[in-house]
Amino acid sequence: MATTDIEELGRLIAALPPTPEGWVRAAQELPQVRRGLDDLLARAEADTALRERLLADLESTLADAGIEPTRHVLADVRERLRSP
Amino acid sequence: MGGPEPTDAALVARCRAGDDSAWAQLVERFSRYVFAICSQGFRLSRHDAEDVFQDVFARAYEHLPKLRNDDAIRPWLAQLTRRLCIDRLRDLTREAPADELDPDAMDELIENLDEALTVREALARIGEPCGDMLDRFFARDQSYRTIGEELDLPAGTIASRISRCLEKLKGAMEDSEALVSPEVG
Numbered sequence: 001m002a003t004t005d006i007e008e009l010g011r012l013i014a015a016l017p018p019t020p021e022g023w024v025r026a027a028q029e030l031p032q033v034r035r036g037l038d039d040l041l042a043r044a045e046a047d048t049a050l051r052e053r054l055l056a057d058l059e060s061t062l063a064d065a066g067i068e069p070t071r072h073v074l075a076d077v078r079e080r081l082r083s084p
Numbered sequence: 085m086g087g088p089e090p091t092d093a094a095l096v097a098r099c100r101a102g103d104d105s106a107w108a109q110l111v112e113r114f115s116r117y118v119f120a121i122c123s124q125g126f127r128l129s130r131h132d133a134e135d136v137f138q139d140v141f142a143r144a145y146e147h148l149p150k151l152r153n154d155d156a157i158r159p160w161l162a163q164l165t166r167r168l169c170i171d172r173l174r175d176l177t178r179e180a181p182a183d184e185l186d187p188d189a190m191d192e193l194i195e196n197l198d199e200a201l202t203v204r205e206a207l208a209r210i211g212e213p214c215g216d217m218l219d220r221f222f223a224r225d226q227s228y229r230t231i232g233e234e235l236d237l238p239a240g241t242i243a244s245r246i247s248r249c250l251e252k253l254k255g256a257m258e259d260s261e262a263l264v265s266p267e268v269g
Contacts, residue, residue: 006250009257013207013222015124015200016116023134024115027141028108034145072138 026070036067041080054081089208093154100149111141114158116223117201118165125193126169126185132176136168143168158201162194206256214249221246 040062044051053061058077059069067073090098090106095113098106118140122133143164151160170185207215213235220226220234221242232239 006254009203009250009253010218010222012196012200012203013218014225015196016120016204017223017225018219019115019119019137020134023119023137024111027111027115027138030111030141030145031102031104031107072135072142076142 026072033067033073036065037073037077037080040065040067041077089205091155092157096148096151096154096157099145107145110157114161114201116204117158117197118161120197120200121162121165121194122169124197125166125190126173128169128172132172136165136172139168140165158198162197166190166194202260203253203257206253206260209260210249210252210256213245214252217242217246218249218253 040050040054044054050061054077058074062069062073062077090109092113095106095110099110115137118137119133122128122136128136140161144161151157207218217231217235220231221228226234228242229239231237231242237245
């Protein structure tokens with residue numbers, strides 16, 4: 001049952017401090033990033049040169065495709081490139 | 085802003101239909117909750133908490149279409165976060181961290197965070213500047229002076245404004261309580 005005690009309300013507001021902005025933004029951009037990656041990886045399936053570029057210089061190739069190569073994006077793509 | 089906040093279930097349904105703005109709203113709604121479980125509950129380092137945080141939302145995004153009960157997104161996220169934090173601790177220590185974690189204490193913390201999330205919902209309902217002011221003072225730990233400077237208000241009036249905003253929040257909480265328990269009174 002939710003409290004209506006003033007002091008307790010203050011304590012409960014304090015219980016949820018803000019999340020670092022960059023974390024929230026990265027999670028919010030997930031759908032767009034996923035779609036960009038799906039498109040890029042689909043093209044790399046058919047385009048050997050693109051696939052080789054991805055494997056040789058992942059960060060730049062992602063950046064060129066308009067995808068910010070964050071740590072989590074890089075880990076995701078590496079995983080997907082490894083899988084058959 | 086305009087219009088009442090959508091329910092969790094409505095937000096999940098819109099996410100499932102491919103509405104990116106609903107996804108952004110869902111992340112905004114639960115980001116502090118997930119972060120608090122990682123940092124307060126499991127005391128993960130910032131680096132590990134960020135990894136778990138991103139992993140929670142990546143999995144949530146993938147599994148949203150399979151969620152059986154849209155209303156249950158909050159407990160489902162809590163459970164997912166809890167499990168991923170335990171996995172992370174296990175990876176770090178290479179032993180079973182569950183031995184060191186008191187499940188009752190964790191349940192209690194999540195119960196407390198659930199209540200805190202309910203207060204945040206009321207905070208959104210009371211609107212600005214009260215919502216922002218209370219968040220700055222209690223959650224962001226800003227001084228009267230900083231709040232005054234950032235909101236362009238005399239610092240000497242902040243304490244009384246906060247007090248009035250708390251009363252307003254209390255009223256909003258009581259209204260939602262009355263809706264939940266209509267037989268009372």
